[in-house]
Amino acid sequence: MKNKLVWVICVCLLFSCGCQKSLDQMKAGFDALANREYEEALDCFLKAEEAGDSSRKIYRGKGLAYMGLTQYEEAIDSLQQALYNSPAWIDDFDYDTNYYMAVAYAKSGDPESAIKIYDGILDLHKKDKDAYYLRGYLKAQTQDLDGALKDFKKSLELSKKDVNLYLDIFEALKSFGYEEDGKLLLEQLLLEKEKSLSNFELARIHYDLGNYQEAKDYLDKKMDRENADQLLLLGQVHEKLGDFNYAISLYTQFLNSHQDNAKVYNQLGLCRLDAGESEAALEAFEKALEVEDSTMTQNLQFNKIVAYEHMGDFTTAASLMGQYLKEYPDDSAAVREYQFLETR
Numbered sequence: 001m002k003n004k005l006v007w008v009i010c011v012c013l014l015f016s017c018g019c020q021k022s023l024d025q026m027k028a029g030f031d032a033l034a035n036r037e038y039e040e041a042l043d044c045f046l047k048a049e050e051a052g053d054s055s056r057k058i059y060r061g062k063g064l065a066y067m068g069l070t071q072y073e074e075a076i077d078s079l080q081q082a083l084y085n086s087p088a089w090i091d092d093f094d095y096d097t098n099y100y101m102a103v104a105y106a107k108s109g110d111p112e113s114a115i116k117i118y119d120g121i122l123d124l125h126k127k128d129k130d131a132y133y134l135r136g137y138l139k140a141q142t143q144d145l146d147g148a149l150k151d152f153k154k155s156l157e158l159s160k161k162d163v164n165l166y167l168d169i170f171e172a173l174k175s176f177g178y179e180e181d182g183k184l185l186l187e188q189l190l191l192e193k194e195k196s197l198s199n200f201e202l203a204r205i206h207y208d209l210g211n212y213q214e215a216k217d218y219l220d221k222k223m224d225r226e227n228a229d230q231l232l233l234l235g236q237v238h239e240k241l242g243d244f245n246y247a248i249s250l251y252t253q254f255l256n257s258h259q260d261n262a263k264v265y266n267q268l269g270l271c272r273l274d275a276g277e278s279e280a281a282l283e284a285f286e287k288a289l290e291v292e293d294s295t296m297t298q299n300l301q302f303n304k305i306v307a308y309e310h311m312g313d314f315t316t317a318a319s320l321m322g323q324y325l326k327e328y329p330d331d332s333a334a335v336r337e338y339q340f341l342e343t344r
Contacts (some may be wrong), residue, residue, distance in 0.1 A: 025044045025048035025051065025053075026058060028044045029042075029044030029061050029065070030061060033064055033068070038065045038066075039065075041064070041065040042062060045058050045061045045062045045065060046062070049062075055085065056085040056086055059078050059082035060078070060082040063075045063076075063077075063079035063101075066078055067103070067107070070107070070330045072107050072108035075104040076101060076108065079100055079104065080101070083097055083098070095121065098121055099117075099121070099131075101117055102118055102121075102134065105117065111138040111141050112142065114138055115135055115138050115142075119135070122135070127158055128158075129154075129158035129159045130155075132152070132155035133165065133169070135151050136148045136150075136151030136152040136155060136169070137172050140172055140173060140176045140178060148173070149181065152172075152173075152185075155169075156169070161189070163201050163204075163205075166185060167186075167204060167205070170182035170183070182208075186205050187209070189205065190205060199218045199221045199222050200218070200230055200233070202218045203219045203233060203237075207233060207236070207240075212237050213241070216234070216241070219234045219237065225254065228258065228261055228263060228264055231250060231251075231254050231264065235251055235271070244271055244275040248268065251264050251267060251271065255268065260291050260292075261291070262288040262289075262295075265284050265285070265288035266285065266303065269282070269284035269307065270303065273303075273306065273310055278310035278311045281303075281310070282304060282308065282311070285304040288300050289304070305317050321337060
């Protein structure tokens with residue numbers, strides 16, 4: 001009896017140590033995900049699995065790590081395992097996991113499967129405005145314009161015709177070759193809500209419609225130059241009107257007192273590129289990359305490469321593009337650009 005008791009205690013202690021190790025690894029994995037350290041995160045989740053943890057959280061963590069590493073097939077497999085390990089009832093964890101899986105399918109080049117995921121989400125959550133928007137985006141990508149417009153309009157209806165959503169939909173339609181259809185939605189918004197919109201909202205709409213002078217007029221009525229979004233829009237309006245020098249002065253003046261704004265540095269760089277000032281553009285992109293916790297790192301790294309191209313330094317541009325593609329291998333535009341650079 002005594003030996004049996006000792007054996008039971010040892011088993012319990014081993015199980016307890018395994019659970020604690022798994023919990024520690026899981027926490028470290030999700031901390032690494034938050035810091036975008038995807039290889040480290042994956043390693044933590046695999047170690048948690050080795051310690052005997054087969055929970056759905058581990059599988060979802062693995063899926064997110066694989067997504068960060070752009071290994072989308074592995075991500076889909078892991079996320080499916082997370083769903084297989086869910087209880088019989090559907091909860092928020094399952095909805096979130098399905099959202100991630102739809103993104104993984106879309107990123108892997110399979111928008112049709114992603115659309116089916118959103119179909120399933122909407123079968124159960126018929127008022128999920130985000131799912132309607134995302135499904136509409138993928139339908140536009142697959143050239144199903146009627147289906148896209150239907151989903152976009154349903155999303156707008158559920159969002160109480162949010163102005164930002166109108167602008168997002170316009171950008172989506174424009175990116176897939178349906179700019180005129182996007183403009184029709186914006187013109188409809190003006191007809192229905194013009195009197196209730198702020199000057200800044202009206203300026204943004206007219207900018208997207210290509211009415212740059214009207215956009216400038218609305219911004220001139222009431223402009224907060226300490227507001228980065230308003231400042232950026234005013235600068236971009238002047239760029240469209242061909243006044244690059246004034247736009248550059250706006251960005252530069254703002255950055256004198258707001259040196260932590262990567263978006264404005266980036267736009268300054270783009271503006272200088274258009275003005276033929278490649279070296280000054282490169283300097284702006286490098287300053288933007290120095291801003292901590294920038295969410296624009298990928299765009300900035302790409303724009304930095306473009307600046308080297310404009311300077312005629314194709315050797316440096318090709319070297320940086322090779323490094324860029326190691327980090328962002330699913331950027332098809334960058335792949336094509338790299339092929340071009342290798343021929344120079």
